[in-house]
Amino acid sequence: MQKQKAAQAFDVRAKGRRTPKVVDEAQYQSPLVTVDVVILTLRDGKLQLLLMKRASKPFRGVWALPGGYIHPEEDADLEAAARRILLAKAGIETPYMEQLQAFGNAQRDPRGWTATFAYFALIASDSLSLRHGSNAEEVAWWDVNEHGVEPALAFDHADIAASAVKRLRSKVEYTSLPVHLLPKKFTLPDLQRVYEQILGRRMDKSAFRKRMAEADFLEPVPGEVRAASNRPAQIYRIKRGLTTIFFDRTI
Amino acid sequence: MQKQKAAQAFDVRAKGRRTPKVVDEAQYQSPLVTVDVVILTLRDGKLQLLLMKRASKPFRGVWALPGGYIHPEEDADLEAAARRILLAKAGIETPYMEQLQAFGNAQRDPRGWTATFAYFALIASDSLSLRHGSNAEEVAWWDVNEHGVEPALAFDHADIAASAVKRLRSKVEYTSLPVHLLPKKFTLPDLQRVYEQILGRRMDKSAFRKRMAEADFLEPVPGEVRAASNRPAQIYRIKRGLTTIFFDRTI
């Protein structure tokens, strides 16, 4: 443990500058790190996730999560990098983004030891513009079933995607997270349907509404209702300044 | 977004080799990344966390979390790196380690844009050997109070430590995580005291024991009891093969 080999590292302040510089303790250079985003939506009652066909090696032509490198000059922090990548590669600005997990080991990338900062995003399907990225054919939404997603994915992206879906299914049980899969304005039956679709089971209407009322994160939009050939439903929106609410108990 | 500057990156397979090599897409080199560990214990009824005095720049002589670089040749994955660092720097092998969160931005390190993979560990105070690391004076356990830890910490380590304490306090409410702050064998009153110390409130004995029985992760050690000048307490251990249990409801 007392390796005394003189070592070099690289000045991380100056992009473009390639002069090796001695940095204390840095006997090892940093592994290659990336940022990948799992973005989920709910369309036609199905959970879907965004994939891109890789344009370059390794795994050229293989489906993968949208991802990229950190741009130190542009990205204030890790989440900013994730948002920039999602916007640049898929044209999407998500209202909800959280850190999922870091994945790093010697096997996940044929180039060697790498790590990725995986992020987790949700978006309402109505917010999806059709024009994503430059090459429209290379970006697509894929259904998520119990076993994951249909195509084989590059790197360990199948694991990362599975981890994201697991987190969504878990958080649905005790948080208000599913609202981010709906447009800004929605009805309580709309919201209940989202919960039911993700959980895969029916829920009692009365209990569901009691829970949402207690959580106190929604407010009715005055005067607005959803008309149909039945009793119209009150339209709600998230109360200003509120983020994800954790329920007292499981749903 | 269409930067076409020819770029170089570094071959991450070969440690020591310093030949710049063209890697597809890599217009940006990886930022400096580290692994830091927040390890918590419970001693004398107080939550404590391990700090080290930094031996080198930046922040030389300032208290910091034990941390280090990834050693691609030795570390199978991120958690392995965290365990190696903890063992090498503090002589500690922890029974419980989970990923906390990644922290990365342009401000946290005076050297520039860096990121750290922060890990969260727990250990029983009776497992602590006194001989940690090479320089015993540079490693110490510090009390954690509501505002964090007494000394000013290097980098954003105060934030990272706060995040770890927050996670512990949160998980105590609904998981069996506190068992890892106790020796392998313990009594139910011992365990209840741990929960009470972390949560800072008294709990009902009957309800507590019911919860633990439901969770079904403990087994009595046959014939073993803790003697005292009162009714002796049954000694328990964690059932084989069981990891952290999530309770149905909040404690």
Add this chain to the structure above:
DNA sequence: CCAATAGTGTCTTTCAGACATTATAAC
């Protein structure tokens, strides 16, 4: 009127919290 869904009310069973009681050791 009917059909369909939104929204509210009621009842029952379950369960968590508070508290009481019993058990078993040392002295």
Add this chain to the structure above:
DNA sequence: GTTATAATGTCTGAAAGACACTATTGG
């Protein structure tokens, strides 16, 4: 016996789940 704490039992109020009922639209 007393003291101290372990361990279990009982009671009660709150609340979750199941279900019934009412409300409001279009046709």
